[in-house]
Amino acid sequence: MQLSKKQINSYNTFGYVVIKAPYLESLLRNALNTVEARLQPLGKKIIDTKGNHFRLQPQVTDSYWCALDHSLPFLQMELHHQVIELAKQIEGDTDIYFRNGGINELAPGRSFLWHRDSGDEYVEFMHYLSGSNKKNGCLRVVPGSHKGSIDKLANQVQDLRRDEWGTSTPDPHRADVELPDEVSLALGPDKLLIRSSKIFHSTWLNKSDGGRLMHHWLFRPSHIQDHRFNFSECLTKELIGKLTFDQRQVLWLDRKFKLSERWANEHEREGDKIKWGIS
Ligand SMILES: O=C(O)CCC(=O)C(=O)O
Known part of the structure; x- marks a missing residue:
């Protein structure tokens, strides 16, 4: 599957494009069932210092990673x-x-506030597997904001927060301020969002009763040294045995490389405690 010229043009101009997700219903169902089986009981407090979990327990205290991310x-x-x-x-x-x-x-009761993920330009895939809408905290983006500096937008956010909230202090328990050019992306599980790492984005506040599930991931080109994991060490042999040749190839399982210093704290904290398996 390749993006058409028109889709590439949208990606380059706006910093994102939405396509039909290539997943069979059975793949999606399996992922949702796996989540369901791992959810901690409602009311049981999980320790989520990174603000990305609700009922899926991080594998290690202070970790981003739960048992399912690369299962x-x-x-x-x-x-x-x-x-x-x-x-x-x-x-x-x-x-x-x-x-x-x-x-x-x-x-x-949580949202993600306006931010850019990285100063580096790379492609990110986002799949809202439980479906997203304004009520459960769908994504908000400023089209075209992947180009150039975001200083102006960041200042605009600070000013609007001061005007509307009386303070510019970030508060992930409210929806961030509304920007004039923003667009809301309410996406069903049949859609796949492909976006630039540099697009300025946030979410609405999740006003529903349940956790809203979004699955996101990224690849880097071979010449950029940004390895976060050595997958031959953190995936079980059983799981690796289930992968196709192409899947093993992009995991660089048989290749030598250094993990990036950028994630040194994470490696020190979590090291070989993080593992993924069949489910
Ligand atoms: O959960 C979402 O919809 C957005 C998350 C987000 O902003 C991010 O991961 O950078």
Whole structure:
């Protein structure tokens, strides 16, 4: 699967494009069932210092990672053959590697505030597997904001917060201020969002009773040293045995590389305590 010229043009101009998700119903169902089986009972407080979980317990205190992020049902979506093709096309490299994926479980009463993920430009895939809308905290983006500096937008956010909230202090327990050019992306599980890492984005407040599930992941081209995991060490042999040749290839399982210093604190804290298996 390749993006058409029109879709590439949208991605380049606006910083994102929404396509039909290439997943079979059974793949999606399996992922949702796996989540369901892992949810902690409602009312049991999980320790979520990174603000990305609600009922899925992080594997280690202070970790971003729960037991499902690179488990088989989720890797099968992250490394779907059509997704790999799209990532190669957008990154312009046939030797990309998968850096990481993860599940964001937006808790009721929480939002993500306006931000840019990275100063580096790369493609991110986002799949709202439980479906998203304004009520449960769908994504908000400023089209075109992946280009150039975001200083102006960040200042605008500060000013609006001061005017409307009486303070510019970030508060993830409210929806961030409304920007004049923003667009809300309410996406069903049949859609896949492909976006630039540099697009300015936030979410609405999750006003529903349940956690809103979003699965996101990214690849990097071979010449950028940004490895976060050595997947040959943190995936079980059983799981690796279930992967296709193309999937193993983008995990760089048989290759030597250094983990990036950027994630040194995470490696020190979590080291070999983080593992993913069949489910
Ligand atoms: O959970 C979402 O919809 C957005 C999360 C987000 O802003 C991020 O992961 O950078």
